[in-house]
């Protein structure tokens with residue numbers, strides 16, 4: 001292990017970010033980029049959209065990341081198939097980024113907005129997060145969608161909105177814990193950056209070894 | 212706690228050269244095992260604690276996969292061998308053809324991993340069994356399907 005992380009022949013780690021439309025996946029990536037960079041990681045991003053490149057273009061415009069480090073995959077069909085049943089397009093995009101930028105340490109792969117049942121293929125990613133919106137209802141964790149149950153890290157985002165819709169965050173975390181068998185849950189507010197350090201701490205401990 | 216970084220599968224515990232070294236190491240209690248869940252065998256990077264309490268950070272190349280008996284470390288004082296926990300199955304016997312169609316549709320819709328064994332549908336459990344039984348509640352309650360012995 002070196003001071004700036006583990007160098008291996010394994011190429012960049014790949015981390016999936018899934019969750020329903022509008023839960024804050026792109027916002028989470030925008031928040032993660034500077035914190036990951038601060039810890040010495042070089043980043044690239046793959047976005048999945050149905051028929052546009054909107055998320056990729058939004059990230060490219062932020063100035064947070066060099067635009068050529070962001071590739072859009074247009075899934076053209078059910079977005080979940082591109083991250084689970086046939087992740088070929090996404091694997092190719094990740095390989096292309098790894099070739100173009102050989103020092104890349106992590107590739108973030110945002111799924112197209114999906115339902116609570118979407119999961120990532122481990123042929124595509126090493127680890128995946130599932131992002132839900134606290135304002136979508138505090139009964140979501142109890143419903144045990146595969147995304148909630150099986151993701152490596154559950155992110156409950158938009159905590160700032162919870163009081164406005166009467167969502168009980170404590171209950172969401174407690175019921176989330178019950179169905180996830182101890183796998184971690186983090187509360188975030190992507191409007192302020194609250195909780196982002198914690199997300200990165202989990203990533204560094206679980207997959208981005210040495211950072 | 213000792214932390215080690217494991218970056219490749221060096222071979223299999225049964226390989227001729229390796230088997231002998233493992234045998235010798237085992238006399239000194241130096242063969243350590245890493246238990247990997249069946250749902251995690253496709254994972255190239257993961258962090259697990261071994262039987263002997265060693266913190267193992269695994270980073271495999273994309274063209275390698277974990278397998279039962281894979282040897283990830285073979286040193287003078289320690290070997291690390293992968294043990295994959297056995298896949299658990301939930302076996303279901305639909306009552307008739309109509310029930311079988313419905314059950315197959317449900318399982319497909321839920322993206323369960325399954326295999327067909329004559330008139331039995333076997334579901335590979337990738338999480339707690341209770342979560343699967345909840346989804347099957349109506350089928351099991353009204354007799355359209357029953358659990359078959361594993």
Ligand SMILES: Nc1nc2c(ncn2[C@@H]2O[C@H](COP(=O)(O)OP(=O)(O)O)[C@@H](O)[C@H]2O)c(=O)[nH]1
Nearest residue numbers: 021022023024025026027157158159189190191
């Ligand atoms: N108030 C609030 N708004 C957020 C938060 N995270 C994301 N948003 C907003 O929610 C909307 C959807 O976010 P986006 O990242 O595009 O969601 P995606 O479809 O999951 O990628 C955008 O208008 C974001 O600005 C948050 O934590 N709090």
Ligand SMILES: [Mg+2]
Nearest residue numbers: 025026055110
């Ligand atoms: Mg998005």
